[in-house]
Amino acid sequence: MNGPHFALTTQNCADRLGVLGIEVVRDEVRGLIHEDKQLVGVSTESGAQIPCDAAWIATGLRAASGLAASLCDVDEAGFATTDKHGQTSRPGVFALGNATNPITDLAHAAAAGTDVGTWVTTYLLELLLSEKRAATCDPQ
16 A cells, blocks of 8 residues: 555544544534535534634444344444344344444444354254254153
8 A cells, every 4th residue: 555654543633634624523423514505613512613615524323223232232332243143142143234333334233243144044944953853862
């Protein structure tokens, strides 16, 4: 790869933007200020109104609901944690795609589905086999 190499951190990104005269404001954006359909500023959680004609706003990624948390262990953002086969902390509950990775696009989620689907099928077959074996050994 051509060009300079550097570790991407919040601080060195802020430092680099500062060299270009771009201020990094660490405050939550609460609204956009428009005049004649043109962005002229942003309002922040602390009440500041920052004039601008463009804004790059970093959004936090959080699970849209508590569904995963009600079924299995989740990470700090509320997304299901799994092993490499999509198995969660709860037996029989598998997760993939945007349930485990908020920036997964459709193609990657579909690809993960084909992989995880194989493990779900194996899991279900093993359950069925276990039930059949138990019924065979049970002298009822």
